[in-house]
Structures are given as structure tokens and as C-alpha cells.
Amino acid sequence: MDAKEQRRKRDREQNARMTDEERQESKERKRKRDRERNARMTDEERQESKELKRKRNKKRNERTTDEERQDQLKKRCEAYHQKINSGKTPEQKAAKCIKEKQKYANMKPKQKKARIEQIEARRQLECSTPSKDSIAMENPKYVATKQEVSISKFTAKHISKFTAKHRV
Numbered sequence: 001m002d003a004k005e006q007r008r009k010r011d012r013e014q015n016a017r018m019t020d021e022e023r024q025e026s027k028e029r030k031r032k033r034d035r036e037r038n039a040r041m042t043d044e045e046r047q048e049s050k051e052l053k054r055k056r057n058k059k060r061n062e063r064t065t066d067e068e069r070q071d072q073l074k075k076r077c078e079a080y081h082q083k084i085n086s087g088k089t090p091e092q093k094a095a096k097c098i099k100e101k102q103k104y105a106n107m108k109p110k111q112k113k114a115r116i117e118q119i120e121a122r123r124q125l126e127c128s129t130p131s132k133d134s135i136a137m138e139n140p141k142y143v144a145t146k147q148e149v150s151i152s153k154f155t156a157k158h159i160s161k162f163t164a165k166h167r168v
Helices: 002-017 020-040 043-063 067-083 090-106 109-128 154-161
Strands: none
Touching: none
């Protein structure tokens, strides 16, 4: 473990001294080595390596806290926006914005309506498709019981007495 940490530290130091071009070249060389190694592997070896990688990632992700996840997401988002906006002058950004406005202004009413309907359909689909974190997903650990749940007859009366303006 000690040798691994030393190697990581050395790699971080080397990476800090590299320019962006050198960093990109290094990544490309690594990708090329990985592709060559992958080409030589059999299907079983490939599956084993994928499984090991999944296990490593799962262990690493189990250790991360919610704050760290949020921080990682924030960094990813910032990097994405920096990549999108890098190399663009304010004039170029304004020109793109004007171009998008013109594109929408030049649309015919039928096209605008179709675009709005398409957006609504996409939103409907996203809302109706449960994610893995959705509470609507079936829980495989849930065991249904035959026991009936008794409901108080006063519950309905109590609820009907209060209106929205009385609730806090």
C-alpha cells in the first residue's frame, strides 16, 4: 500500500508540472495502451477486468459522503461550462444568443407549436419514467402481509374541518 501511495504522489506531482497539451498527449497514450491491452484479452478476461473495476468503484463510492458527491458534481459542472465557454469572446456568446433568438423568431406558428408539444411530451416522459432513486420503484425487500390496517372514523372528519388557509 505504501508503494501505491508513493506512486500516486509522484504521478500527481508530474501531472501538476505538465502543460495542457502534455496532459492530453499522456491521456491519449494511456487510451492507446488500454485499447491494445483490451484487444489482446479474451472475453472472460475482459469481463473479469470490468468486474474488478466495478467493485473498486463501488468501494470508492461507498466511502464518499454526500458533501463529497455534491462537490464532485459541482466540479464536473464547472469544468463542463468552462469547456463550453472557453475560447469564446463575449461578442461570440452574444452572437450565438442573437442567432438562437432569430431562429425562434423566424419559426412559423405551427413549428413553434410543434416544438412546445415536443418539449411537453419529453417532460411527460421524464416525469412518468421512474428513476432508480424514485420512491415509486418496487422494493424487492418488501413483504406483503395479510394484516388489515384499521382506520379511525374520526380521521376524515378531522381532515375535512381544516382548510388550506388554516394550515401552517
